Every structure is written in C-alpha cells, then in structure tokens.
Amino acid sequence: MDDDLRKAALEYHRWPRPGKLAITATKRMETSRDLALAYSPGVAAACDAIVADPDTSFDLTSRANLVGVITNGTAVLGLGNIGALAGKPVMEGKAVLFKKFAGIDSFDIEVNEQDPDKFIEIVAALEPTFGGINLEDIKAPECFHIEQTLRKRMNIPVFHDDQHGTAIIVGAAVLNAIKVQGKKIEEVKIVTSGAGAAALSCVNILLSLGANPQNVTMTDKEGVIYIGRPNLDPTLEHVARQTDARVLHEVLAGADIFLGLSAPRVLRQEWLALLAPNPLILALANPEPEILPELVMAARPDAIMATGRSDFPNQVNNVLCFPFIFRGALDVRATAITESMKLAAVEAIAELARVEASETVAAAYGGVAPTFGPEYIIPKPFDPRLILHIAPAVARAAMEAGVARKPIEDFDAYQHELERFVFRSGQLLRPVIEVARKAHPRIVYAEGEDERTLRAVQTVLDDKLAQPVLVGRGMVIAAKIASLGLRMRPGQDVRIVDFEQDKVLFARALADYQKLVGRRGVPPEWAARHLRKRQTVAAGMLLALGEADAAICGGTGDWWRQFQYALPIIPRCAGATRVYAMTALIVQGGVLFFCDTHVNMDPTAEEVAEMTLLAARAVHHFGIKPKVALLSHSNFGGSNSLSARKMRAALALIRAQDPELEIDGEMHGDAALVEQIRAQALPDSTLTGAANLVIFPNIDSANISFNLVKATAEGVTVGPMLLGLNKPLHIAVPSVTARGIANLSAVAAMEAGLAGKL
Structure with missing residues (x-):
C-alpha cells in the first residue's frame, strides 16, 4: 500500500477511540431493581435454569448470537506468520463484518499458541461461551487437523473461513x-x-x-x-x-x-x-x-x-457468505456446518446473481446496473439480498442434515425476520404489506422514467403489492427497463400513460384540470403545459379521474413545489381542514413517527389537535398502538409562552375528541422517550413507556429534530406520508431511494385498501 493509505489506515484504527469494536449492554441498568435482576441475586435464577437444561443457555444468555473469531496468527492475510497479537486488527475487522452484514455479535480471540494440539485444547474449552466458532488465518496443513478435530469435539458450528x-x-462463480x-x-x-x-x-x-x-x-x-x-x-x-x-x-x-x-x-x-x-x-x-x-x-x-x-x-470476497452461513446456522442452533449446508450456500449465491441487480449493487457499479453475464457471475459483497437468500438456504440444509436443534417452522416468517438486517423498515411495514397485498390497488408513479422508480416498481411487483401505472414516454421507459435488467413487461405487468400518445385521456384530464385550477390563476394554455410537463400534475389527475387508486409523486426537484402542484387536485378528506405530513424513522430502539415535518409552518392548537388525531389513526394502521407526546420547550406547565399554551390547549382538544388515546404533554423530548425522566417531572403522567408519535409546535422544530435524529441514529425513513387527503397521494423527497419509494408504495396501497374504494 502507498504511504497515504497506510497513514489513513492507522488514523482510522486509532481515532476517535482505538480499535473497531465495543461491547454494548442490551438491557437497561438504571435502578437498583435492574441491578438485582442483571446480577445478584436475580442472576442465580438463570444459572439454575442452565444447570437444569444446558440448552437454555441459548435463551438466557447472548450465546445464541455470539461467534468466536479465533486465530493463532500463523497465516494472516498475505502477511504470513506475524503472530497472534499482530493479527488482532484483522480479527476485529472480521467481527465487525459479522455485525454489519448479519447482526451477529463476535469476540475476537487471539491465541498465542502455535502448537496445533495445544491450540485445539484452548479453543475446545471455550465452547460454553459461543454459539459458533470462526477459525481464521491459521496456516496449512495444521488448519485441516485443527478444524477437523474441533468439529468432532465441539457441539457447535466450527468453520475455517479461509x-x-x-x-x-468459487463454487458459485464456476456454476454461473x-x-x-x-x-x-x-x-x-x-x-x-x-x-x-x-x-x-x-x-x-x-x-x-x-x-x-x-x-x-x-x-x-x-x-x-x-x-x-x-x-x-x-x-x-x-x-x-x-x-x-x-x-x-x-x-x-x-x-x-x-x-x-x-x-x-x-x-x-x-x-x-x-x-x-x-x-x-x-x-x-x-x-x-x-x-x-x-x-x-x-x-x-x-x-x-x-x-x-x-x-x-x-x-x-469471503464476506459474500460467512456472515450469512453463520446467521442460518445460529438461527437453527446447528451443532455443525455440514457439506450440504456449504453447498446450499453455493447454490443460493449463484442463484442471486441470476436475478436482476438491486439498487445497492447498481450503486456499487457507479449507477450502471449489471446484468447476469461475463462481468457479473457473482453478487457484490454489499448486495443486501445476500442474507435473504443464503441464511434460509443454510438453515434448511441444517434441518435436512439433522444438525438443527431448533428447526424453523415458518420460513416465510423467518424471511421477514431477516429483513431487519437488510431493510430496517421491514418489520414496521409487515402489517402494511399484508393489507396492501389483499387490496392490490393501482398505483400511479409520476416519475415513471426515473431509475429509482423503476427499481421500486419491480419490488412492488415482486411483493404483489399493487398494479403499477407509470407516467412517461413509453419508449424511454421500455429502454430503461431493459438496460437495468428488470423483469417487468411494459403493457403487461405495468401500464404506461404517455399523454403525448393518449390524446383521448389527455383531453379528459385537461378538461377536469382546467376546472380545478381555472380560478387559481392558471389559464388554459398553462393548464395543458402543466399536464404535459409536470408529472405530479399528470399522476394527480389520473388518481382524480379514477385511473388509479393511489399516487406516488416527487423524488425530483423541490418538494414544496411538487406539493403545490398536487394540492388543488386531490381534495381533503371529510372533516380535515388542512393537509399534514408525518414521517416514520426506524432506529435501533424501534420506530418514531414525527409530525408535522413538511407542510404547516406554525399550526394553531386546533390544527395540532387535528394532525395528532390523523397521525394516531395512521400509526394504528401500522399495527402499533400510538403513544403520543406533545413536545415543547416547556415541561408540563413550566412555561407560559405562546407555543407552550398552544400545546396545552391542543391536549385538551384531543382528549375531548378521543379520550382513549394515550397522550400527554406539553413535555421535553427526553421526557417523551424516557419514562423515568417523565415520572420525575410528573409522576401521574397518562403516558406510559416511550412515546412513538411525537407532535411538534411548528415545522422548524419537527424538521430539525427529525433530521438530527436520522443522522445521529442512522435511521431508516418511511415517508413523508401526507395526512388529510381523501385519496392516497404521497410526495417523495429528492434523496429518496428505490427502497424508500417501495415503502411509500406499500403505505399508499394499504391506505387505498382501507378506504374501501377497490
């Protein structure tokens, strides 16, 4: 490597704290009772249970998701026999890959012992700690003897990844x-x-x-x-x-x-x-x-x-398989990794390269999506679909080989569970997707020529969520579908609406659009231009005319301008005085819904109440009981400012309209999320646990808070979702990914189904 890379690598490993790993607690440790449960005397109950049944160690400790990455440093990368200590950065790196790609926790263990039999004794003695052993960077021929002996002696998977x-x-590459x-x-x-x-x-x-x-x-x-x-x-x-x-x-x-x-x-x-x-x-x-x-x-x-x-x-690259092989093996609590499990991984990797490339793969190729052929016979290491293909294949093979202590009963449910490692939005959207599949509505996509839209539409088709309608030029869309290697067939799987070609539909849409905007300062010639050139207008009108049941717009240009194009076309739902925007953010601890992040600058108390009730209803549709916090700089009457009084007034209005809704306010943000902090300020708060729907006094506080949390917590976004329209229409932000469009599509399809219009 050159000097610049060497210096950068050393800085990377040194700052902001040495190394690449840390240990994080998975349980709260904030009260004396927490301490009594985690350690003495409560921990004795877990110990007694394991004495009675050793297999409960997988249920009561981290063992079920813990792999030991173990080396003696005799064959580290291309560096040779550099010793156990010098091999530690590599073992830490391997542990990071386990966590990053498959959610598996790892301890890196560097053993200063080059005698194979002594090394075997040391590793075998560690069996009670781990659910699996990944041997690493051990020289041949000793590695064969070490792995074979440990596989015979240990009742957990042992795998020499090298x-x-x-x-x-290589097997997958050869097959393809x-x-x-x-x-x-x-x-x-x-x-x-x-x-x-x-x-x-x-x-x-x-x-x-x-x-x-x-x-x-x-x-x-x-x-x-x-x-x-x-x-x-x-x-x-x-x-x-x-x-x-x-x-x-x-x-x-x-x-x-x-x-x-x-x-x-x-x-x-x-x-x-x-x-x-x-x-x-x-x-x-x-x-x-x-x-x-x-x-x-x-x-x-x-x-x-x-x-x-x-x-x-x-x-x-080995990262194509080892995290996912262990994921499948751990999930069935396998006692070994058999030849059939390895062959199952080979077939799964080979098969994945033969289907169209994901958005992430396209990004790895500089935005040009590869298709199966001489330059694409194996997937890219960062393809998020790897875990979804390999882990279930390995788990099935383990069950068939008779080495699974905990067989998987429902592989569809297991597939959904694995999605949390890929698209963290997966768990949130499960109930949404079920409703969407039953409804199977027509969704019109304003940006039908956009690559992200086309990738999202392929996902929508694969997941059987909806019947897509694409706005755009037919020849351009067909050419892009072919160049991206997508499987959808224009005219069969997707309908394409090109107003330059469909003059009858254009005339019908124009007549209605002119009625809607004629008294908004839009003359007839401008109306025709908007309908032809503004895709959001075209998609909105197709929704208004009944040519679609939901619409996904935006993703390009200015969000607010797209919103302004759509607003005159789709009326508000009964009882709604305004339209609002709610955005979901999935973080490690769960999901938070933010409202209003995009539309209303400084809502009144009545509007805050209205948006809260609309948002709570939307949260219910995700299969989540809403727990609402009205946020403020004031904590339960601590200030008499205008915004604090507004949130207090909104609380009274909401409770009058929906007495069953779990809500409290006005409160600080930390009080909303941490029950102990809230209890100190107001012991009789009517909100329990952590809030999952947070309502802000104005758009500045909502949008700033949302983006800060998204950036610091590396959250996954679903939205913004528009509330208050009588038909499902959502406008994507310019930074939206193909997966984000697919997520919005699922929400829109669910809303269309719940509206009972199909």
Whole structure:
C-alpha cells in the first residue's frame, strides 16, 4: 500500500477511540431493581435454569448470537506468520463484518499458541461461551487437523473461513460461468495454481458439485501435484494426478478453468492461448492477482475473469457468505456446518446473481446496473439480498442434515425476520404489506422514467403489492427497463400513460384540470403545459379521474413545489381542514413517527389537535398502538409562552375528541422517550413507556429534530406520508431511494385498501 493509505489506515484504527469494536449492554441498568435482576441475586435464577437444561443457555444468555473469531496468527492475510497479537486488527475487522452484514455479535480471540494440539485444547474449552466458532488465518496443513478435530469435539458450528468461504464463492462463480459459457461441470478441465487450504477446499467443493476428479490438476510452488511426488502432504494425496507434467504451463492445454490461489504474475499472458475456448480465469491472489484482467482481455477476450479485488468485476470476497452461513446456522442452533449446508450456500449465491441487480449493487457499479453475464457471475459483497437468500438456504440444509436443534417452522416468517438486517423498515411495514397485498390497488408513479422508480416498481411487483401505472414516454421507459435488467413487461405487468400518445385521456384530464385550477390563476394554455410537463400534475389527475387508486409523486426537484402542484387536485378528506405530513424513522430502539415535518409552518392548537388525531389513526394502521407526546420547550406547565399554551390547549382538544388515546404533554423530548425522566417531572403522567408519535409546535422544530435524529441514529425513513387527503397521494423527497419509494408504495396501497374504494 502507498504511504497515504497506510497513514489513513492507522488514523482510522486509532481515532476517535482505538480499535473497531465495543461491547454494548442490551438491557437497561438504571435502578437498583435492574441491578438485582442483571446480577445478584436475580442472576442465580438463570444459572439454575442452565444447570437444569444446558440448552437454555441459548435463551438466557447472548450465546445464541455470539461467534468466536479465533486465530493463532500463523497465516494472516498475505502477511504470513506475524503472530497472534499482530493479527488482532484483522480479527476485529472480521467481527465487525459479522455485525454489519448479519447482526451477529463476535469476540475476537487471539491465541498465542502455535502448537496445533495445544491450540485445539484452548479453543475446545471455550465452547460454553459461543454459539459458533470462526477459525481464521491459521496456516496449512495444521488448519485441516485443527478444524477437523474441533468439529468432532465441539457441539457447535466450527468453520475455517479461509478454506470454506473462498471455496463457496468459487463454487458459485464456476456454476454461473459455465452456465454463461454453455459448458457442463462434469466435463470441464480445471487447473489450480496453489494447493494450500483455500485451493484444496475449492477443489473439494467443485468435486462435490460434480467435477470429474480426473479433470482436476493442482499445482503449487514446487510444481504439479502428481502421484508419487516426494514428500507429498497427506492432505493432497486424493487430488494427485497420474501425469508426466511437472510445471504449471505444461498442464494448461485445454483447461476450461484456471483457479489461482497463489502469488502475483504466475500466469503469463503468452500461456493464455493454451486454454480452452471461453475459459474462466479466477486469479484470486491479493493484492496482485496471478494475472491482471487487462492482460487477459487483450489476449483472450472470450474469457470470463474474476479476482479478489473490488476494483475489477466478479470479486471473490469471503464476506459474500460467512456472515450469512453463520446467521442460518445460529438461527437453527446447528451443532455443525455440514457439506450440504456449504453447498446450499453455493447454490443460493449463484442463484442471486441470476436475478436482476438491486439498487445497492447498481450503486456499487457507479449507477450502471449489471446484468447476469461475463462481468457479473457473482453478487457484490454489499448486495443486501445476500442474507435473504443464503441464511434460509443454510438453515434448511441444517434441518435436512439433522444438525438443527431448533428447526424453523415458518420460513416465510423467518424471511421477514431477516429483513431487519437488510431493510430496517421491514418489520414496521409487515402489517402494511399484508393489507396492501389483499387490496392490490393501482398505483400511479409520476416519475415513471426515473431509475429509482423503476427499481421500486419491480419490488412492488415482486411483493404483489399493487398494479403499477407509470407516467412517461413509453419508449424511454421500455429502454430503461431493459438496460437495468428488470423483469417487468411494459403493457403487461405495468401500464404506461404517455399523454403525448393518449390524446383521448389527455383531453379528459385537461378538461377536469382546467376546472380545478381555472380560478387559481392558471389559464388554459398553462393548464395543458402543466399536464404535459409536470408529472405530479399528470399522476394527480389520473388518481382524480379514477385511473388509479393511489399516487406516488416527487423524488425530483423541490418538494414544496411538487406539493403545490398536487394540492388543488386531490381534495381533503371529510372533516380535515388542512393537509399534514408525518414521517416514520426506524432506529435501533424501534420506530418514531414525527409530525408535522413538511407542510404547516406554525399550526394553531386546533390544527395540532387535528394532525395528532390523523397521525394516531395512521400509526394504528401500522399495527402499533400510538403513544403520543406533545413536545415543547416547556415541561408540563413550566412555561407560559405562546407555543407552550398552544400545546396545552391542543391536549385538551384531543382528549375531548378521543379520550382513549394515550397522550400527554406539553413535555421535553427526553421526557417523551424516557419514562423515568417523565415520572420525575410528573409522576401521574397518562403516558406510559416511550412515546412513538411525537407532535411538534411548528415545522422548524419537527424538521430539525427529525433530521438530527436520522443522522445521529442512522435511521431508516418511511415517508413523508401526507395526512388529510381523501385519496392516497404521497410526495417523495429528492434523496429518496428505490427502497424508500417501495415503502411509500406499500403505505399508499394499504391506505387505498382501507378506504374501501377497490
């Protein structure tokens, strides 16, 4: 690495606090009773339960979600035997990846012991601590003996990622590459450069996938692995070939697959002509591969190329699988990770690359969505769908292999549970999605040509939430659908409305639109221009005309202007005097609904009451009992300012209209979220627990608070959701993602269903 990168890496590890990991408590520790429950005397109850039934340790401690990342530092990355202590930054990094990608907690343990049998004794003794063991950076051939012995001795999964992680991804890459090339696994000829732990595991998994042992030749730095080679390690005897060849280039002739897990530049460009037509070259040495992709493309443009680097297509990166294999294994409390579980992961990864790319994958490719083919045979490491494909596949395989102590009974429910690691909005939207699927309304999308909209619409179709209607130019939309690799079919799965082509519908919409805005200073020629050029106007009119049951607008340009375009078109619902905006924010501790974040600058007490009742009704639709806090700088009468009096007056109005609503105020923000703080200020508060719906005295306080919490808590947004309209219409903010549009679509579909208009 260069000096700049080295300095940056050291600063990254040093500041703002050393290292990459910390331990966080999962329970409150604020009162003497908390202490009595967490420690003495209450903890004895948990101890007694585990004595009676050791398996309750998974229910009463963190063990069920805890993995040990363990090394002796004998083969750390490409640095070699640098020792356990120097390997600690790598182990911390591995633990961070477990947490980031699969929500798994990890302890990194660096063992200063290079004797394999002593190392085994140390690790085996740690079994009561963990739900699984991830062995890391242990040199061959000792790693084989260590893993095999620990797997026999321990009743929890033991997985040496250096071997099996790489092998699983290579297996997926090979399956997809030969599919692209039109070859068969049992017929391809395979040559390796490297015969260490990873290379041997790769070959073993390819043999399990159907490769013919007679078609596999392994080489290492001493040459070909052949039968009768002096001092051949016993672990390689089953892959030794009967051959007179002794060096790498002598076995390359006719090879369909070159698998490099060795050293830089060992595959020469002039040797590439020896390979079979349409070869697969996996050059996985890091940081410099066995051959650079540009050399391969110059000499063999028919080749499919993969490396271990993120700056080239088809990166073979262990993070594609190890977090999700452990997720599936832990979730069924597996006693081991079997061959069938690894093969299930191979198939799941391969299958994922064959469906259209997610928005995140597109972003990783600079915004150009890859489609299955030579430059996209394995998913990107940051593809959020990995956990949804791999973990269930591994869990099923564990159950079929008979190593699952806690089988999963409902895989649909399990899939929903996994979504919390991907889209934290998943749990919040579950009841919304159920209503939406039953309703299956028509949703019109104003920005039908926008890439985010099209990705969202594909999700809407896959989840069977609605019947999409896209506003835009038909040819442009069709071309974008094709370029993004999406599966929707224009005219069949989605309806496209292009007012330049559909003159009858345009005339009908224009006549009604002119009636709506004629007395708002919009002359007829402007009305026609708005209908053609302002997509929000077009979508709103399709909703007003009954051509759709809900509308999603915005996502481009100024939010307020889009709102102004829509406001004259869709009337307010009965009894509503104004329209309001509520935004949901999902954070680690749960969900918070903020109101009003976007519309009303300084609502009156009557308007605060109205928005609260509308918002509470909307929260109910999410399957959540609203707990409402009216926020202020004043805490329960602490100030007599105008805004404080406004919130007190609003409370009285709300209680008069809905006496059953759990609400209190006016109060500080911390009092709203922490019951102990609230109890100190007002012991007889009618609000219990933490508020989930917070109402602000003005738009400044609402919007500022929402954005501060979103940024500091890394929250996921659903909204803004417009309240008070008689038909579901929502306007996305410019920063919205495809997932955000899909979330708004689910909300709109639910609202259409609840309105009983279908």
